Structures are given as C-alpha cells and as structure tokens.
Amino acid sequence: MTIAHARGRPRGFDLDDALDAALELFWREGFRATSTRDLEATLGVNQSSLYHAFGSKAELLAAALDRYERRIDAALVEPLEGSPLGLEAIEDFFSNLHRWITHDGKRGCLVINLMAEDGGADTAITRRTRRYRRRVRSALHTALDRAARSGEIAPTALDERSELLFGMVLGLNIAVRGGASRAEIGGIMTGVQQQIGAWRLPQPATE
C-alpha cells in the first residue's frame, strides 16, 4: 500500500523496514522503555522523519502492532482456529506459543507485554489488547468444542477449560518476561501439556 510520491523530496527510508525495526524494539525492550532516540538510532531514521511519517510514538506503535497481529494470527491463532483437530491443535498451539515467546531472548508476546505495561488505562492500545484476548480465548474454545464433538474429551466445562488455557497463555508470557529460567518455563509448559493430555477420554479402538 506504499504509494509512489508525486512531488517533493522522496522519503529516504522504507516504511515497512522502519515498522519492522520499530516492532522489534517495542517487542524486545517494551514500549515505554524504547525512547524516540533509540528508534532514531536503530532505524537509522531521524526523529523528525519518524514524526513526519507516523505522527507520534503511539501511532508508530499502532502501525507496528498491525503488522504484529497479522503475523501472530498467521503463526498461532489461525492454525488453532482453522485446524480440524481438537486437543492436538491446542497442544500444537502451546508448542508454537513456546517458540514464539522465547524465540530470541525473553521477548514474550507484544500484545500481552503491552497489556502488562499500561496498567489497564483506557487507551486505544487497551482496546486492542482486549480484542486480542477475546480472539485467543475464542479460538481455544473453538478447538475444545471440536474435541468435545469428536468425543475426544468430555463435553463438559468447556468454558472453564478454555479460560484455564487462556490464563496459562498469560502466565507463560509473564514468566518469560519476568526472567524465569528456561527450566522454569519448560516446567510450566509441561504442566500445561500434561493437563491437556489428561482431558483426553479413553478412545474406543478405531478400526
């Protein structure tokens, strides 16, 4: 959606590259901890140009967040939501989540990091994190529904179980961001996977 300019000096940097670099900073260092000077240095773009292009630090975050949500949706949420599988889709989701939030360092999930940062003030960011929470919880519920319909798990307490799983998504994130060791994270992850497996009913032999 980058339109070629018609008149005036052409922009000296690529908008998408800048957004990706800004996303990386906000994600790894946090929104508040990333100063406009940090952005200037890492992106190699003068503050003046950044403000000219994006308006404010918050709008830059919003634009970076658009890109982030598209990616995490493709990598984690859509596979969970669109899978034909039940419990296995959820187990895969948590495996993917594990990789996603620990990929290089203690970066966690940007949306959940933001949720933890702003302390629940009523900002545009808060509204987006709320929407994201609903989306993830709903995808988990959908997968549990599939598992129940196929007889993989008992068709009871689906609401409670999806809430439990969603709570674990949040818990894993804060454990990662809070500096828990790899072993600690692994332990929690094992606890989740074990619990998901424990929901599985004994299956009648197929075939």
Place this chain on the structure above:
Amino acid sequence: MTIAHARGRPRGFDLDDALDAALELFWREGFRATSTRDLEATLGVNQSSLYHAFGSKAELLAAALDRYERRIDAALVEPLEGSPLGLEAIEDFFSNLHRWITHDGKRGCLVINLMAEDGGADTAITRRTRRYRRRVRSALHTALDRAARSGEIAPTALDERSELLFGMVLGLNIAVRGGASRAEIGGIMTGVQQQIGAWRLPQPATE
C-alpha cells in the same frame, strides 16, 4: 526495631507509616510510575527526608517489599503451606489470591508486578522475585503432596500440576493488571477452581 534517637532533631514522620504509604503507591501505581515527587506528596514527607531515611528509591522499595512479603506470606502462603488440607487448601489459596489481587482496584500482587516491570534484568529485585516464585511453587507442591498422600488425588504428575497452578497465579495477576473485566477474571478463576476439583478422585465412603 525503631530505635529512639539520642542526639539531633527528631524525625518528623513515622517510618512504618511512610513505608506503608510507599508500599501502597508502588503496589497500585507500579514502581517506575511512582515518582519521588508522588511519594513526597502522598507521604507528606520531603524528598530530602526520604532520601536521608532510605537512601534511594530502590532501597525504599526494598524496605516496603519486606513488609509486603511478610503480609502476603501470612495471608496466602503460610495458610497454604501449613494447612492439614490438600485440595481444599489450594482452593482456599486461590480464593484468597482472588481477593488479594482485586481488593481495591487492579493492584495485582506487588512481587509479580515487579517481575513484569523490570523485564528480567539482574537486579536485587529480580533475585527477590525469583525467591518468591520458588516459595509459592513449593507451597503449592506441598499441598498437592498432602492431597496425594491422603488419597484425595492420584499421586501422579504432581510436578506438572504444581507448575500449572503456579502458571495460573501469574496469569491471574497479569489479567488483573492488564485491565481484564471482573467477569473475565471470574471466568479464569472458575476455570482454575474447576480444574482443581476435577483432580479429585472418587472417595470411598468414610464411616
């Protein structure tokens, strides 16, 4: 442990009162978001006096944290650890936790808030939050052990289950701090309690 002074002008404020007020601010607003000017205004104590008494903002936090840990230990961890009960002690723990982190507003647990704030840097605070994590996880494990020994639950996957529970402690906190609605928190809490109940084995009729 407040020693009466021997010479010089007596302090014009009460150390314990000041620590309690500072604790309240750090807890509700966050450590970083609480400025020394906020402390001055809320405590009614000049910055100069605060620095004279405590040394630095970080040391003031450390002193407030001492008080906080004593209280949360008495209110939540000791009852869990010292109870003769198994699952019921854990259920009570989560009920108490719910009250503790939502008591007035979205305050969460100070230790977990700090864990989320400093991003895992290796500070004195990080070391204390690590110690606290170990303590809570161990108390949960102890309670599960009691439940297993009394035949209340199967004596399997105790490590995984305690990790799961601990992850939920973290998840509930971030949900509260992140501005989740009362209904959302209640949903997650119900998910946890339901899961704990689901671990209970059918009991032989006693009597």
Place this chain on the structure above:
DNA sequence: CCACTTCTGAAGCGATCACTTCAGAACAGG
C-alpha cells in the same frame, strides 16, 4: 546558654523524555 548532631524544606542539579522548529536538501512539473 552553648556546642553538636540530625532532620527538614525549598531550590536546583544534570539527564532524559516525547516532540517541535527550521533551514536547507531533493525531487516534480512547468
């Protein structure tokens, strides 16, 4: 009362924050 010590209040320190200003650079169309 005096010398000594400790604590207080106001003012101010340098650093850093998000953001702005403005002269001039770099292009287009005429």
Place this chain on the structure above:
DNA sequence: CCTGTTCTGAAGTGATCGCTTCAGAAGTGG
C-alpha cells in the same frame, strides 16, 4: 532554470526524572 512540495538533520522545547545541596530548624548533652 525556477517554483512548489516534501523530507531530512541538527538543534532545541518544556516537562519530568531520580537525586543532591544547603541553610536553618529542632532536638541532645554539657
């Protein structure tokens, strides 16, 4: 080349940060 437009670089805005300075207030023991 000239005019009009957009973008860039360096400098600087006021606000706020954690923390310090220092004169003087408020006590003590002699």
